[in-house]
Every structure is written in C-alpha cells, then in structure tokens.
Amino acid sequence: MALWKLHGNGRTVEPGAVVRPDERLSWPATIAVGVQHVIAMFGATFLVPVLTGFPVSTTLLFSGVGTLLFLLITRNKLPSYLGSSFAFIAPVTAATATQGMGSALAGIVAVGVLLAAVGVIVQFAGLGWIDTLMPPVVAGAIVALIGFNLAPVAWQNFQVQPLVGTVTLVAVVLFAVLFRGFLGRISIVLGVVVGYVFAVIVQLSTGEQLIDFQAVSDAAWLGLPEFHIADFASPGTWSVIAMFLPVVLVLIAENVGHVRGVATMTDPSVNRSTGRALIADGAATTLAGTFGGSGTTTYGENIGVMAATRVYSTAAYWVAGTVAILLSLSPKVGAVFNTIPAGVLGGVTTALYGLIGIIGIKIWVDNRVDFSRPVNQYTAAVSLVIAIAGFTIVWGDFQLGAIVIGAAAALLIYHLGNAIARARKTGADDGGPIPAVGPLGGDPR
Structure with missing residues (x-):
C-alpha cells in the first residue's frame, strides 16, 4: 500500500493532470484500469502463440510473470506490460518447422540473454552507441523486413478458407477505420471475433467442419499451463x-x-530507466523461452490506454500482470484460442504482418530518412527483397534465414557504404575523383 501515493481524491484525474507512476487511484479504480490493460494486450499476446503453435496458457503466464519482473527490475518506476513480441513470429515459425519447438525456445533464450547484456551496457554507457550502430534507416529496414518476411505464412492460412479470411480482413480494416480511441486500437481482436463468429455461422449452415469444439469441452477449467524446455x-x-x-x-x-x-x-527522468527496461525485458524473455513461452516486449497498446486514461500508475500493471497469471491457470481458455480457424488467422495476419512492415517504414518517415542518398536506398532495398523472397544460406547443418541475412545486409551496406563515401569525399576534397551521381539522382556522400 505504501508504494504509491493516492492521487487527488482517488476517484478522478483533474483536467490537464496525469496519475504518475508513483501514484494510484482508489483500489477499485486501479483494478478497473488494470483489467483494461489486460483487454488491450490480450489480442496481440494470444495471437503470437496461436500463430507459432506455442501453448497459449503458457504464454499468458509468462507475460504476466514477465510484467511483474519488469516492474521489480525497473524499481516500480516504469509502467509497462510485457506481452508477446511479433518480432519472434518469423524465426519461431522457421525454427519450429525445421528443428522443433525446443530449438526455437533456445533462440528466444539467446535473444533474452543478449538483450539483457545490452541493457547492462546501456545502463553504464548510455544509448549513443546504439544510435550509431542502428540509425533510423537501418532500424526501419530491420523492423520492416521481419513483417514482410511473414507474407507467405499469411497466404498459406488465407487460402485454406478464403471466404472466412476475406470477412476477417475486411472486419479488421473497417474497425480500424471507423473507430477511434480504444476500439480502434483493438481492431485486430475485433476482427478475430467477427471472423470466428462468421466461421461458426458457416459451419452451422453448411455442415462444413471449420471449428472442432471437442478440445474445449475436454479441457479442465483449472490446471497448470503446458511447459516445454x-x-x-x-x-x-x-x-x-x-x-x-x-x-x-x-x-x-x-x-x-x-x-x-x-x-x-x-x-x-524516466529516460534514466532505459537500461533497466532492456535488462528487465531480456530477463522476462529468457525466463519465458526457457520454459515454453513466447518472447516478450513492451506493448504500445498499453501506452494507448495510458494516453487515453492519463493513468500511468504502476499499480495498474501489478493488477494486469496478476490477472494474466490467473487467466493462464485455465486450460479451457487456451483451448478456446486453439480453435481459431486457419481462415481467420490468414485474414488477420494479412493485416498484422503488413502493419509490422509499416512500423518500419514509419521509423523512416518520422526520422525523415533521406532516400536521395544511394547508401540509404540500397540499405532498405536489398534487405527488404532478401526478406520478401526468403533468401537462405546453407553450410551443412548450419542455415541462415532471410531475417538474419537481411539484417546483416542492412548493417553492412549502411556502414560500409558510408565509410566508402567518406573516403571518396576526402579524395575529392584533395583533388581526387568526384563520386558519381546515384541511381535516383542522389549524391552518395
């Protein structure tokens, strides 16, 4: 109780004010906000295990545990919910298909350990070296290529039940366009609901088996999640x-x-928690991957809830994490999500994977990346084509997929290209040859 100061009268937020991380509303109001955070994160969090074949209940458990761990490591100063990261979908899908779930989980653990190590460095050295390694053109390319690399997976599911997929996709787009605020932010969840209901109607009217409810009927109401090592x-x-x-x-x-x-x-002053945030997410991802959960990340959906409610209290996130853990203890909840038809998944991921790609492009736009420079053109162009085409490199049992090749290409092209441009510029300034004009009219310098 002593962790948070009561904000005002505990019931309302004054005009122009916010409930700070170290404050809270009354406990009934705090619990209500916490449940709202669960609703906001739920759609994205359950979609990742559904798409990758991981147990839904296990992912919910470690999203809740990870959130509480995040709050502890950041010393209860940074409000955040740790849900399933979509960035893991492509490598998990590829790894599970070729090597099995155990190896995919090892990949998640490796990411968590490395992220925590980066957090330790940031805590002591600051963020400058990250900005140098990964400027906006590179960051945007890597985020975009992860989304676009998943396009064939969306099509595989879509073509199984094209009508259901189309209805789901249209619903997602309409909800996003027609609604503002909270409903607009959960358009993916609402689209899944519409697609699911439509599939049930089709099954009842035609007799076509789209959903098997037997597993839901057989599942217990209470029980431990399914763990994998x-x-x-x-x-x-x-x-x-x-x-x-x-x-x-x-x-x-x-x-x-x-x-x-x-x-x-x-x-x-919250910016001083950046290193701790990276350490915390790394620790949560490591824990989840070790025992069968999806890798985690801080959720933008919950930032939207905070912006709408103006409640940034970490108390609400303690509630949200606890509620997620309680939900994970019902196998029947996980069984319901496992009945989502392929057509619904195909429709929703057609939008979702594209949106991941657009987030990368938004990074370029927000940072005004200069695409008249050939080095920026090729950093983006080569990495995206590698990802979309699904390039692979194989040496015996060792294989590199399109994501790692595309990311490496973005980093190498940008940094080597700039180093060469600087060297040639120095040569031109000393009377040496003048660099040629780039393919789209830009000076490579």
Missing part, C-alpha cells in the same frame, strides 16, 4: 540461434521507444 543440445540449434539475433535490434527499438514515450507524457 529450451533445447541447446540439438545439432541444428546454433543455426536457429543465428536466425533469432536480429530480433534483439527490434526489441531495443521497441523498449527505447516505450521509455521515451512514457517520459514525454510523465517525467523526463
């Missing part, structure tokens, strides 16, 4: 781990953006 012993695990490493760059960008967003809306 990360497998580092399989021969192909290390090539899987290489496939996961670019995800670290995405998680860094997401966490840094989250901290900066909260700092802007509450107190600039």
Whole structure:
C-alpha cells in the first residue's frame, strides 16, 4: 500500500493532470484500469502463440510473470506490460518447422540473454552507441523486413478458407477505420471475433467442419499451463540461434521507444530507466523461452490506454500482470484460442504482418530518412527483397534465414557504404575523383 501515493481524491484525474507512476487511484479504480490493460494486450499476446503453435496458457503466464519482473527490475518506476513480441513470429515459425519447438525456445533464450547484456551496457554507457550502430534507416529496414518476411505464412492460412479470411480482413480494416480511441486500437481482436463468429455461422449452415469444439469441452477449467524446455543440445540449434539475433535490434527499438514515450507524457527522468527496461525485458524473455513461452516486449497498446486514461500508475500493471497469471491457470481458455480457424488467422495476419512492415517504414518517415542518398536506398532495398523472397544460406547443418541475412545486409551496406563515401569525399576534397551521381539522382556522400 505504501508504494504509491493516492492521487487527488482517488476517484478522478483533474483536467490537464496525469496519475504518475508513483501514484494510484482508489483500489477499485486501479483494478478497473488494470483489467483494461489486460483487454488491450490480450489480442496481440494470444495471437503470437496461436500463430507459432506455442501453448497459449503458457504464454499468458509468462507475460504476466514477465510484467511483474519488469516492474521489480525497473524499481516500480516504469509502467509497462510485457506481452508477446511479433518480432519472434518469423524465426519461431522457421525454427519450429525445421528443428522443433525446443530449438526455437533456445533462440528466444539467446535473444533474452543478449538483450539483457545490452541493457547492462546501456545502463553504464548510455544509448549513443546504439544510435550509431542502428540509425533510423537501418532500424526501419530491420523492423520492416521481419513483417514482410511473414507474407507467405499469411497466404498459406488465407487460402485454406478464403471466404472466412476475406470477412476477417475486411472486419479488421473497417474497425480500424471507423473507430477511434480504444476500439480502434483493438481492431485486430475485433476482427478475430467477427471472423470466428462468421466461421461458426458457416459451419452451422453448411455442415462444413471449420471449428472442432471437442478440445474445449475436454479441457479442465483449472490446471497448470503446458511447459516445454529450451533445447541447446540439438545439432541444428546454433543455426536457429543465428536466425533469432536480429530480433534483439527490434526489441531495443521497441523498449527505447516505450521509455521515451512514457517520459514525454510523465517525467523526463524516466529516460534514466532505459537500461533497466532492456535488462528487465531480456530477463522476462529468457525466463519465458526457457520454459515454453513466447518472447516478450513492451506493448504500445498499453501506452494507448495510458494516453487515453492519463493513468500511468504502476499499480495498474501489478493488477494486469496478476490477472494474466490467473487467466493462464485455465486450460479451457487456451483451448478456446486453439480453435481459431486457419481462415481467420490468414485474414488477420494479412493485416498484422503488413502493419509490422509499416512500423518500419514509419521509423523512416518520422526520422525523415533521406532516400536521395544511394547508401540509404540500397540499405532498405536489398534487405527488404532478401526478406520478401526468403533468401537462405546453407553450410551443412548450419542455415541462415532471410531475417538474419537481411539484417546483416542492412548493417553492412549502411556502414560500409558510408565509410566508402567518406573516403571518396576526402579524395575529392584533395583533388581526387568526384563520386558519381546515384541511381535516383542522389549524391552518395
């Protein structure tokens, strides 16, 4: 109780004021806000395990545990919910198909450990080196390529039940366009609901088996989630781990953006928690991957809830994490989500995977990336084509997928291209040859 000061009368937020992280409303109001955070995160969090074949209940458990761990490591100063990260979908899907779930979990653990290590460095050295390594053109390319690499997966599900997929996709788009505020932010969830109901109607009217409810009927109301252990012993695990490493760059960008967003809306001193936020997300991801859960990240959906309610109290997130843990203890909840038809998944992921790609493009737009420069053109162009086409490199049992190749290409092209441009500029200034004009009219310098 002593962790938070009561804000005002505990019932309302004054015009122009916010409930700071170290404050809270009355406990009934705080619980209500916490439940709202659960609703906001739920759609995205359950979609990741549904799409990757991981147990839904296990993912819910570790999202709740991870959130509480995050609050502890950040010393209860940074409001955030840790839900399933979409950045893991592509490598998990590829790894599970080739090496099995154990190796995919090992990849998640490796990402968590590396992210925590980056957090330790940031805590002592600051963020400048990350900005140098991963400027906006590179960050945007890596985020975009992860989304676009998943396009074939969306099509595979869509074509199984094209009518259901179309209805789901149309519903997602309409909800996003027609509604503002909270309903607009959960358009993905609402689209899944519409698609699911439509599939039930089709099944009842035509007799076509789209959904099997037997597993829901057989599942217990209460029980422990299904655990799996990360497998580092399989021969192909290390090539899987290489496939996961670019995800670290995405998680860094997401966490840094989250901290900066909260700092802007509450107190600039929150930025000092950036290193701890990275450590906390790394620890939560490591824990989840070790025992069968999806990798985690700070959730933008919950920033939207905070912006709408003006309640940034960490108390609400303690409530949200606890509620998620309680939900995970019902196998019947997980069984319901496992009945979602392929057509619904195909429709919703057609929008979802595209949106991940658009987030990367938004990074370019927000930072006014200059695409008249050839080095920026090729950084983006080459990495995206590698991801969309699904390039792979194979050496015996070791395989590199399109995500790691595309991310490496973005980093190499940008940094080597700039180094060469600087060297040539120095040569031109000394009377040497003048660089040629780039393919779209830009000076490579």
